Amino acid sequence: MIIQGTLVSSSGTGNNQIRIENDRIVEVGSNLGKADFSFSEHCLIFAGMGDIHIHARDDIGESQTYKEDFCTASAAAINGGVVHVADMPNNPVPPITDESYREKVLHLEKRNPTIHFTLYAGIGPGTKPLSFAVPYKAYMGPSVGDLYFKTLEQLDETLSHYRGANVSFHCEDPILLEEHAVAATHEERRPPQCEVSATRFALQMIEKYDLKGKLCHYSVGEGLPLIREARSRGVNVTCEVTPHHLYFDQSDLTDQNRGKMQMNPPLRTISDRHAMLDALRDGTLDYLATDHAPHTLDENEQGVSGQPHLDTYGAFVTWLILDQNFSPQQAASFCSENPGNFVNPYVAPKKFGKIEAGYTASLTVLNMKEPITIQRKDMKTKCGWSPFEGITFPGSVESVFVEGQKVR
């Protein structure tokens, strides 16, 4: 199969052709032959985009498949132009923290979703590393589910067994969360200092135990200098940012939308939001990762935290490029290459993130001249709603290729 159009990588953009055999890219060049699919100059072709922080809620124990499952998450991802995801372990009973991880992999294989899922294993009080390499997730304090630490000392003790591991941190300090538990609003119960304090501690842990660290859904401007400083000393840390922390802030909150707009960490100030946009531009933040957290609208109204975002990933990227002055090359870094680099140690023989010979033939094609108004009826996520309903993004997903197949 030959695909032709404007190819985007982190280093440049140009009209070119891609030759695909089975599920692999075998050649990129200008004269490969007659194209099977040719995309207009309004379209940008990216290496398949990856969302490395999602909650598919589908597990071997008590899962919550009334909200989502691997197949509906996969359909939502394709709708949003996402070709691989990494799934979080905070499902109810028991969250996967041990060798039962293998059973979850078998369960996933049985479901047979179209796109690739990388699975995180949880780290909780007293857990030990698995006997094979996986990415881990540590909830520093309570969020959704029971997998979390009550004190940072407990986290330190547990992490001492995970030397050298790949650990993603949910940065909210449990003691400070406790201290603010009686405040009036969700934002006040989870104030910025919870995240800043947890950031400081996570960075110490990453350095102390030589971890490959990642900070999840980063939201506070005040924490960014800590991350930059740690990196300048060689601390191995990368960071995610979500669409909600880039698009919404506390000035968007109304009495009517508080339920839908509740998540952990919460929406911050407008200056935090601008700091996140700037930090994504300057490379302090490495991944557009959604924290796709499907709950039913009723649950959100009752105070459950999290928003679904997979369906709207690609359209949101067109907003970053066309309305927020990100270059397509920057988007290729934080949507395709960096997520690919994160999962590639775990997905062999697949290889995500670039349009180059040897990589998996998964592509995301965005149409930069075809605006889309987000509507509930178009969502594929099982929870069936989007925080962006009624909002028009300036472009949309034109086409998606997953491992050599055109799926959209």
Ligand SMILES: O=C1C[C@@H](C(=O)O)NC(=O)N1
């Ligand atoms: O950390 C998290 C977890 C997520 C969920 O629903 O699992 N929802 C959130 O808002 N934040």
